Amino acid sequence: MQQCRKSMNIQKTIIRLLMKLPDGALVRLSGGKPLAIDGRIMDARMQFLAAQGARQPSITTLDPLTARAATSQGLAMLDGEPSTNVEISELTIPGPAGPLDARLYRPRGASGPLPGLVFFHFGGCVIGDLDTCHTFCAMIADVAGIAVLNVAYRLAPEHKFPAAGKDAVAAYRWAEANAEDLGMIPGRVGVGGDSAGGYLSAHVAQEAKREGFAAPAVQLLIYPVTDWASKGGSMESCANVYPLPRDVMDWFGALYMNTPADAADPRLSPMKSPDLAGLAPAIVVTAGFDVLRDQGLAYADRLKASGVSVLYRCEDSLAHAFTAMTGVLPAARSACEQIARDVGAALHKAG
Numbered sequence: 001m002q003q004c005r006k007s008m009n010i011q012k013t014i015i016r017l018l019m020k021l022p023d024g025a026l027v028r029l030s031g032g033k034p035l036a037i038d039g040r041i042m043d044a045r046m047q048f049l050a051a052q053g054a055r056q057p058s059i060t061t062l063d064p065l066t067a068r069a070a071t072s073q074g075l076a077m078l079d080g081e082p083s084t085n086v087e088i089s090e091l092t093i094p095g096p097a098g099p100l101d102a103r104l105y106r107p108r109g110a111s112g113p114l115p116g117l118v119f120f121h122f123g124g125c126v127i128g129d130l131d132t133c134h135t136f137c138a139m140i141a142d143v144a145g146i147a148v149l150n151v152a153y154r155l156a157p158e159h160k161f162p163a164a165g166k167d168a169v170a171a172y173r174w175a176e177a178n179a180e181d182l183g184m185i186p187g188r189v190g191v192g193g194d195s196a197g198g199y200l201s202a203h204v205a206q207e208a209k210r211e212g213f214a215a216p217a218v219q220l221l222i223y224p225v226t227d228w229a230s231k232g233g234s235m236e237s238c239a240n241v242y243p244l245p246r247d248v249m250d251w252f253g254a255l256y257m258n259t260p261a262d263a264a265d266p267r268l269s270p271m272k273s274p275d276l277a278g279l280a281p282a283i284v285v286t287a288g289f290d291v292l293r294d295q296g297l298a299y300a301d302r303l304k305a306s307g308v309s310v311l312y313r314c315e316d317s318l319a320h321a322f323t324a325m326t327g328v329l330p331a332a333r334s335a336c337e338q339i340a341r342d343v344g345a346a347l348h349k350a351g
Contacts, residue, residue: 011077012077015078015328016327018048019045019048023044023045024044026044026045026047027047029048029051030044030047030050030051031047034047035047035050037237037238037241037288037289038237038288040288040289040317041316042288042318043317043318043331045329045331046289046322046329046332049078049242049328050242050243050289051242053074053243054240054242058245058248059071059248060247060248060251064126064127064155064156064157064158064255067127068127068128068155071123071127071128075321075324076131077328078327079135079324079325079326080326080327080333082135082139083138083139083141083142085107085108086105086106086141086142087105088103088105089104089106090103091103091104091149093151093171093174094170094174095154095166095167095170096166096167097159097163097166097167100151100153100154100167100171101129101130101152102130102149102150102151102152103137103149104147104148104149104150104182104183105137105138105140105141105147105148105149106141106147107141107142107145107146110145110183112183113179113184113185114145114146114147114183114185115146115147115184115185115188115189115190115217115347115348116146116147116175116179116182116183116184116185116188116189116190116347117140117144117146117147117148117149117189117190117191117192117343117347118148118149118151118172118189118190118191118192118204119137119140119148119149119150119151119191119192119197119220120151120153120168120171120191120192120193120196120197120200120201121150121152121194121196121197122193122194122196122197122198122321122323122324123197123252124195124225124248124251124252125155125156125161125164125199125255125256126156126157126252126255126256128155128196130150130152132324133150133193133197133323133324134150135326135327136194136324136326137150139326139340140192140339140340140344142340143341144340144341144343144344144347145344145348146343146344146347146348147182147183149171149175149182151167151171153167153168153171154167156255156256157255157256160255160256161257161258161262161265161268162265162267165200165203165207165268168191168200168203169203169207172189172204172216173213173214176189176214187214187217188217188347189217190216190343190346191204191218191219191220191280192220192221192222192283193220193221193222193224194222194223194321194323195224195244195292195320195321196225196252197222197224198220198221198224198226199224199225199268199270201219201224202221202226202299203268203270204216204219205219205279205280206266206267206270206276206279207267208280209278215279215280216280217280217281217347218280218282218283218343218346218347219280219281219283220282220283220339220343221283221284221285221296221299221300222284222285222323223286223287223290223292223293223296224284224292224296224299225269225292225295226270226295226296226298226299227263227269227270227271227272227298228253228257228263228269229260229263229264229269230271230295233293233294233295234290234291234292234294234295235249235291235294235295238289238290238291239291241289241291241319242319243319243321244290244291244319244320244321245291246291249291249292270299271295271298271299271302275306276303276306276308277306277307278306279308281308281310282300282303282308282309282310282311283311283342284297284299284300284303284311284312285313285335285339286312286313286314286315287315287320288315288316288317288318288319289317289319289320290319290320291320293314297312297314311342311346315335317331318331318332322336323336323339
């Protein structure tokens, strides 16, 4: 174990040294010319990471347990260090099928209740855990000046659809009901997540309308999955872009869904809901080099057309999962800090 940790630290140091090379050198090491797709130019450091990642065996060749360990190790090389300006507490909260692990982040020294955000990590509902978004959640708490509850939901294939969605709804409802104990302001609690976590957040917002419970104050959807059966557009043009090529997205869907027919269920594909009117205000952020880019934009457009307040932005030079790359990508760090500012502004004025 100690030898493995030492090896990882050496690799982490090497990656950080390489990422200090000039843009031109990194592009030459990544194929010789800037990567351009759909009129966008990829960030040079992102392109270098994508080129290196493409040389590694796909997680689709691994069993889910091995894939979880491999991606966890890989992300640890790229993520930044969590802010020291937050206090972090480990929690266990009730879920519909048993306890769920959670982690609470609060700005250090904050007095009194704060707006809150319940956050769900990325990973296709197959991989990921509390550590996947640990640095990002700490950043949100620090920059936004809010309390963040990071929740680990059940994963497939051990727990197929609709398990993750039920956990997300239960976690949000529990946080809202126990807001005061969490140091949150009741009625000022939002939901947020990236990729699969974005899908889960959109699902919570829709379930609040369908089931009649208190709606989240905001829904933060970062490169969300909104249609698990989506085809064309960025699903084709970005089909071979690391870290989420199309075959990995298909692998996630096959493991999470019971049958392909599940993709037509609005509880799995929020885009399939016939009515989006009256949902929580949304912050939707996509990445330019991402198979999910177009469906995130399409969902933002549908929300706007339905009268929902939407702040939309595409981080054109970045790829999927940039929320876990703040240690090596200055552009990713800037994007994440802006997301945190947007969330803080939305939640501090809510209510």
